[in-house]
Amino acid sequence: MARPVNRLLAHSLWDLIPVALGLAHFAFVLWLVAAFHDLSWWTYVPLALGYAISLSWSINSISHNQIHNAYFTPAWLNRAFDLLLSVTIGFSQTLYRDIHNRHHRGNSDLPGPDGKTIDPLSIYLRGKNGQPENPWAYTFLSFFRDDPKPIYNEMRRKRPKDVRWVQVEIYVTVAFYLLLAVYDWQAVLVLLPFWYLGQALSSLNGYYEHFGGNPDLPIAWGVSAYSPLYNLLWMNNGYHAEHHYRPKMHWTQVKAYHRQIARQQQEAGVKDIPLAHGLGFLLNHQKPDA
Structure with a gap:
């Protein structure tokens, strides 16, 4: 502790x-x-x-x-x-x-x-x-x-x-x-x-925060939104895949943790969106090959 x-x-x-x-x-x-x-x-x-x-x-x-x-x-x-x-x-x-x-x-x-x-x-x-x-x-x-x-x-x-x-x-x-x-x-x-x-x-x-996540893969349980303004105002709530992977991590540490596991996330197909989660309905969530 x-x-x-x-x-x-x-x-x-x-x-x-x-x-x-x-x-x-x-x-x-x-x-x-x-x-x-x-x-x-x-x-x-x-x-x-x-x-x-x-x-x-x-x-x-x-x-x-x-x-x-x-x-x-x-x-x-x-x-x-x-x-x-x-x-x-x-x-x-x-x-x-x-x-x-x-x-x-x-x-x-x-x-x-x-x-x-x-x-x-x-x-x-x-x-x-x-x-x-x-x-x-x-x-x-x-x-x-x-x-x-x-x-x-x-x-x-x-x-x-x-x-x-x-x-x-x-x-x-x-x-x-x-x-x-x-x-x-x-x-x-x-x-x-x-x-x-x-x-x-x-x-x-x-x-x-979960639409497009993978319920069967811990590193991909959440969907992240890395907009700097969103995370500034919402105290890093955008780092949601990272948060679900390590839920006890303090909100000030998730950005650095994202940098540590970015390659693992990419290999696992972790989804992220360019807008705040609350604006996710404005995006086209279809995969490019869909």
């Missing part, structure tokens, strides 16, 4: 960046509600779209990196930050950690003889004939079809302390948005469809 950087940070001083951005994201949500009646619709709607994008961004960068390498040395600080992320994003971070870890157990696997996948987020779960599901069905329906109960029940059997924290995160999140609704129910009502859009955009991002 790596030694903590100091009494506050567990891995790297660079983690101050996602921590600060997590706080800023929470402040942005508060401001969107507070400023609702002071802004014109021409101003507010683009900001609300930015809010939707920011949800996918936070889920796939700040929250994602916290899941794999918790930022803080003291456990109570990680619990507090998980609570902040839960409130900001709108769902329990602790429960999502188990869902995401199950995703890494299956790595977007193909259905078994029983028609089920290990990975509850697998793009192949509802596909046909070994093919991934249609990207738009996956993007816009995953929110309504995801069922966290089996994972929650497993957590209740194995880690009841975490279950209690899931409940705290859910209760605090619900209470927070009820208080916001008391303050300005119209603002919360307007933001609600954009909140759903943010969850859908996260599913879209996840789809193209």
Whole structure:
């Protein structure tokens, strides 16, 4: 186990960046509600779209990196930050950690003889004939079809302390948005469809992180996107093949690791795309010889 950087940070001083951005994201949500009646619709709607994008961004960068390498040395600080992320994003971070870890157990696997996948987020779960599901069905329906109960029940059997924290995160999140609704129910009502859009955009991002990957080859489980701007803004989430191959590697190290294994990836046919994962639908994914 790596030694903590100091009494506050567990891995790297660079983690101050996602921590600060997590706080800023929470402040942005508060401001969107507070400023609702002071802004014109021409101003507010683009900001609300930015809010939707920011949800996918936070889920796939700040929250994602916290899941794999918790930022803080003291456990109570990680619990507090998980609570902040839960409130900001709108769902329990602790429960999502188990869902995401199950995703890494299956790595977007193909259905078994029983028609089920290990990975509850697998793009192949509802596909046909070994093919991934249609990207738009996956993007816009995953929110309504995801069922966290089996994972929650497993957590209740194995880690009841975490279950209690899931409940705290859910209760605090619900209470927070009820208080916001008391303050300005119209603002919360307007933001609600954009909140759903943010969850859908996260599913879209996840789809193209695996569309074209090889579920049977560990080095090719993920699909990478090496756009420098994307990786700067999303804290190296684009190095997704590398991440699935070494999921405990810190987000600041995956770029160098890519250089180490680039030849192996090329030999294995690891796919990468030139745009951010969330823009993968703009690309032609047909192989040249297809």
